Amino acid sequence: MHALPAAAAPAPQRRLITGTVLAAGSLAMFFGGMLAVWMRFRNAAPLKESSNGKLIADWLPKGVTVHDVAANLMLMTLVAGCFMAQMAVYAAKRKDNVHVGLGLGVATLFALAVINAQAFEYSQMAVPIRGGVYHTMFYAITGSFLVLMIVLSAYTVLAAFRYLGGRTGDREVLASVALSWYATTGIYIAVWFLIYVTK
Amino acid sequence: MTTIDTRTEHGAFSLSGTQAGSGGLAALTGWITTADHKRIGRLLIGSSLLFGAATFVLTALLGLERMDQNGSVLDAGSVGQLFALERVALPFMAAVPLLLGLAVAVVPLQLGARGLAFGRAAAFGFWTWLLGSALVVASFIGNGGPGGGDSKMVDLFLVSLGITLVGLLVIAGTVATTVLTSRAPGMTLQRVPGLAWASLVGSVALLVTVPVLIADLVLLGVDHKYVRTPGFGANLDLLGWMGWGLSQPATIAYSLIALGVVADVVTTASHRRSTLRPVFLVGVAVAATAVLGAVTQKVQLLEWNGDAGSKIQDLLPWALFHLLPILGPVLVLAVCGQALAAGKIAKVSPAALGFSVLGLALVALGTAAQALTPIVELDLLGTTYEEGAATLILGGAILAGLGGLIHWAPKLWGRALPAGATLPLAGLGALGVALAGLPLLIAGFQGQPAMAGSGFDYDLAPEVLNLLVLVGGAALALTVVGVIALAVTSLVGEPTAGDDPYDGQTLEWATTSPAPADNFAEVPRVASAEPLFDLKPGRSDA
Numbered sequence: 001m002h003a004l005p006a007a008a009a010p011a012p013q014r015r016l017i018t019g020t021v022l023a024a025g026s027l028a029m030f031f032g033g034m035l036a037v038w039m040r041f042r043n044a045a046p047l048k049e050s051s052n053g054k055l056i057a058d059w060l061p062k063g064v065t066v067h068d069v070a071a072n073l074m075l076m077t078l079v080a081g082c083f084m085a086q087m088a089v090y091a092a093k094r095k096d097n098v099h100v101g102l103g104l105g106v107a108t109l110f111a112l113a114v115i116n117a118q119a120f121e122y123s124q125m126a127v128p129i130r131g132g133v134y135h136t137m138f139y140a141i142t143g144s145f146l147v148l149m150i151v152l153s154a155y156t157v158l159a160a161f162r163y164l165g166g167r168t169g170d171r172e173v174l175a176s177v178a179l180s181w182y183a184t185t186g187i188y189i190a191v192w193f194l195i196y197v198t199k
Numbered sequence: 200m201t202t203i204d205t206r207t208e209h210g211a212f213s214l215s216g217t218q219a220g221s222g223g224l225a226a227l228t229g230w231i232t233t234a235d236h237k238r239i240g241r242l243l244i245g246s247s248l249l250f251g252a253a254t255f256v257l258t259a260l261l262g263l264e265r266m267d268q269n270g271s272v273l274d275a276g277s278v279g280q281l282f283a284l285e286r287v288a289l290p291f292m293a294a295v296p297l298l299l300g301l302a303v304a305v306v307p308l309q310l311g312a313r314g315l316a317f318g319r320a321a322a323f324g325f326w327t328w329l330l331g332s333a334l335v336v337a338s339f340i341g342n343g344g345p346g347g348g349d350s351k352m353v354d355l356f357l358v359s360l361g362i363t364l365v366g367l368l369v370i371a372g373t374v375a376t377t378v379l380t381s382r383a384p385g386m387t388l389q390r391v392p393g394l395a396w397a398s399l400v401g402s403v404a405l406l407v408t409v410p411v412l413i414a415d416l417v418l419l420g421v422d423h424k425y426v427r428t429p430g431f432g433a434n435l436d437l438l439g440w441m442g443w444g445l446s447q448p449a450t451i452a453y454s455l456i457a458l459g460v461v462a463d464v465v466t467t468a469s470h471r472r473s474t475l476r477p478v479f480l481v482g483v484a485v486a487a488t489a490v491l492g493a494v495t496q497k498v499q500l501l502e503w504n505g506d507a508g509s510k511i512q513d514l515l516p517w518a519l520f521h522l523l524p525i526l527g528p529v530l531v532l533a534v535c536g537q538a539l540a541a542g543k544i545a546k547v548s549p550a551a552l553g554f555s556v557l558g559l560a561l562v563a564l565g566t567a568a569q570a571l572t573p574i575v576e577l578d579l580l581g582t583t584y585e586e587g588a589a590t591l592i593l594g595g596a597i598l599a600g601l602g603g604l605i606h607w608a609p610k611l612w613g614r615a616l617p618a619g620a621t622l623p624l625a626g627l628g629a630l631g632v633a634l635a636g637l638p639l640l641i642a643g644f645q646g647q648p649a650m651a652g653s654g655f656d657y658d659l660a661p662e663v664l665n666l667l668v669l670v671g672g673a674a675l676a677l678t679v680v681g682v683i684a685l686a687v688t689s690l691v692g693e694p695t696a697g698d699d700p701y702d703g704q705t706l707e708w709a710t711t712s713p714a715p716a717d718n719f720a721e722v723p724r725v726a727s728a729e730p731l732f733d734l735k736p737g738r739s740d741a
Contacts, residue, residue, distance in 0.1 A: 015316045015380045022372050026410045033414030129425045136422040144417060
C-alpha cells in the first residue's frame with residue numbers, strides 16, 4: 001500500500017443539494033415526458049371552430065369542464081410555499097429557530113392546501129377515468145403531481161422535525177427543501193399551463 | 200470544488216458482514232442490510248450477470264425458433280412476449296445494472312472517498328431493482344408483458360418495469376452525486392479517472408432518459424387498466440410507445456459507462472500517462488448526445504426527398520441524434536489504440552484487456568450500424584436490423600463490464616481471476632456478440648421482421664443467419680456463466696492479490712485488496728490525473 005500524504009480538513013460536501021438538483025432534473029424529465037405525450041395527442045386531435053371563429057384542437061371531451069379557480073389557487077399557493085421554505089433557510093442562517101419552524105410549518109400547510117385543491121378540482125371536474133385517452137392521461141399526470149406534493153409535504157415535515165429536534169447545524173436539508181419547492185412549483189407551472197390553461 | 204466525506208454509511212454491520220455473535224444468519228443479514236458500496240456493487244454485478252446469462256439463453260432459444268419456420272420450438276402464442284422479454288431484460292436487467300454495479304463498487308475508491316453518497320439509498324435502489332426485475336419475469340410467466348393475454352399480468356408488467364427503472368435511477372443518482380461531491384482534495388473533474396467520468400456522464404444520461412420512459416409507463420399503465428385505447432394503451436400497442444426506450448439511440452446512452460471501463464483498463468495496461476485524456480473526456484460527452492435523440496421518444500426519419508430545405512430539416516436531427524454519437528466510441532477507441540501503441544503492455548490481466556477492448560469495438564460497431572436505421576430508403580425500421588444493433592451495443596457493453604469485473608476483482612473480493620482460463624472467454628464472448636448481432640443486421644436488410652419467429656423468407660438462407668444467432672446467444676451465455684464460475688472458484692483457488700497488482704495509476708490501487716470498510720486510512724491528496732504515478736519513483740514518465 002502506498003503512503004499517500006494526508007489531505008487538509010474536509011470541505012463542506014453539499015451532497016443533499018446535489019442529490020436534490022439531480023432528482024429535480026429527473027422529475028422535470030418525467031413530467032416533461034408525460035406532457036410531451038399529452039401534447040402529441042392534443043396536436044393530433046381534429047380541429048373545430050371555437051366560439052370566436054378560430055380553429056382549435058377538438059381535444060377537450062364533451063362534458064368536461066376545467067375549473068380554473070382551483071388550478072390557479074394551487075399555483076399561487078405553491079409560489080407562496082416557496083417563499084415560506086426560503087424564509088426557513090434565511091431564518092436558519094440567523095439561528096432564528098422560531099421563524100424556521102414558522103416557515104416550514106406554513107409551507108407544510110400550503111402543501112396540504114395544494115393537495116386539498118387538487119382533490120377539489122377532481123370533484124368539480126368529475127372526469128370519469130374510463131371515458132377515454134384524455135381522461136386516463138389527465139389522471140395520470142395530475143395524479144403523479146399529487147404524489148409529488150404528498151412527498152414534498154412529508155419531506156418538509158421531516159426537515160422541520162429534524163431541525164427543531166436539535167440538528168440546527170445541518171442547514172443543508174433546509175436548502176434542499178426550498179429547492180424541492182422551487183422544482184415542484186416549476187413542474188406545476190408546466191402542468192397548469194398545458195392541462196388547465198391551454199386545455 | 201473538491202470535497203471528501205467524513206461520514207460513512209455502513210449501517211450496523213462490519214465489512215465482513217458479521218455482527219457481534221457472527222454466524223450464517225448474521226452474515227446473511229449483513230448482506231441484506233449493507234450500505235457498503237463494495238457490497239452493493241457486488242450484489243448488483245452478481246444479480247445482473249445471472250439475469251444476463253438467462254437473457255442470452257433466451258436469445259439462443261429465439262434464434263432456434265426463427266430457424267424453424269414451422270414455429271414448433273416455442274409456444275406460438277408466447278413468442279412475441281419472449282422477444283419483448285429479451286428486449287427489456289438485455290438493457291434493464293443485464294447491461295445497465297452490471298455497469299452501475301461496477302460504478303458503485305469502484306468509483307468511490309477511484310475518487311479517494313470513504314463511501315458512496317447516500318449509501319442506504321443505493322441499497323434501496325438495488326433491492327427495488329431486484330424486486331422489480333423479479334416481478335417483470337413473473338408477469339411474463341403469467342402471460343403478461345406487451346401483447347400478453349392476461350390483462351392483470353400486463354398491468355403487473357407495466358408497474359414492475361417502472362419499479363425496476365426507479366431502482367436503477369436511484370442508484371444512478373447516488374453514483375452521480377458521489378462523483379460530483381466526494382472527490383479527494385485536488386481531484387478536479389478533469390483529473391477523475393476514466394470510469395468515474397464515464398459513470399458521471401452515464402448516470403446523468405440515465406437520470407435524463409429513464410424518467411421519460413417511466414412517464415410513458417405511467418400513462419400506458421393507467422390507460423391499459425381503465426380504457427385500453429386502441430393505438431395507445433391496448434396490449435399490442437404498448438411496445439410501440441415504450442419501444443424507443445429499448446432501442447437506439449437510447450441503448451447508446453445506457454452503455455456510456457462501458458467507455459470508462461475500457462479507458463481505465465487500457466491506461467493501466469499501458470503504464471503511462473494518457474496524453475489524449477481530454478479527447479477521452481470529450482468522446483464520452485459526445486456519445487452522450489444520444490440522450491437528445493432518445494428523449495424525443497421517436498425515430499428521426501431521414502426521408503431525403505423534397506427541396507433542399509426539407510432535406511436539411513431531415514438531415515440535421517438525424518445527424519445530431521444518430522450520427523454524432525458514433526464519434527464518442529470512435530474517439531475512445533482511438534485514445535485506447537494510441538495508449539496501447541505507445542505504452543509497454545505488462546502486468547494487467549490480458550482477459551480484462553481483451554474483454555474491454557473487444558467490447559468497446561462492438562459498441563462502436565453497433566453505434567455506427569444504428570445510424571442507418573432511420574434512413575427511409577433502406578426500409579430497415581421494424582426489421583431485425585434494430586435488434587442486431589441493440590445486441591451489438593448492449594452485448595459489447597456487457598463484455599466491457601466483464602472486463603472491468605476481471606480488472607477490479609482484487610479490489611472487490613481480494614483475488615484475481617486466473618488469466619489462462621479467462622482469456623479464451625473474452626474471445627468466446629466477442630464472437631458471441633458478433634454472431635448474435637451481425638446476422639440480424641444482414642437479415643434486417645433482407646426484410647426479416649423484428650420480434651417475429653416465423654412468416655418470413657428471403658434469398659440469403661434465413662436458417663443459416665438465425666443459426667448463427669443461436670450460436671451467438673449460446674456462446675454469450677457460456678461466457679457469462681464461465682466468468683461467474685471463475686469468480687466464485689477464485690475465492691478458494693487463487694492466492695490473495697496484492698494491493699497494487701497491475702502497477703496502477705489511480706487511487707483504488709492505493710488501498711488494500713479488498714478495500715477496507717472506509718476505503719482509505721487517510722484521505723489522499725491528488726495533484727494529477729494519475730496520482731499514484733506521482734508517488735512511484737523511477738517511472739520514466741513520472
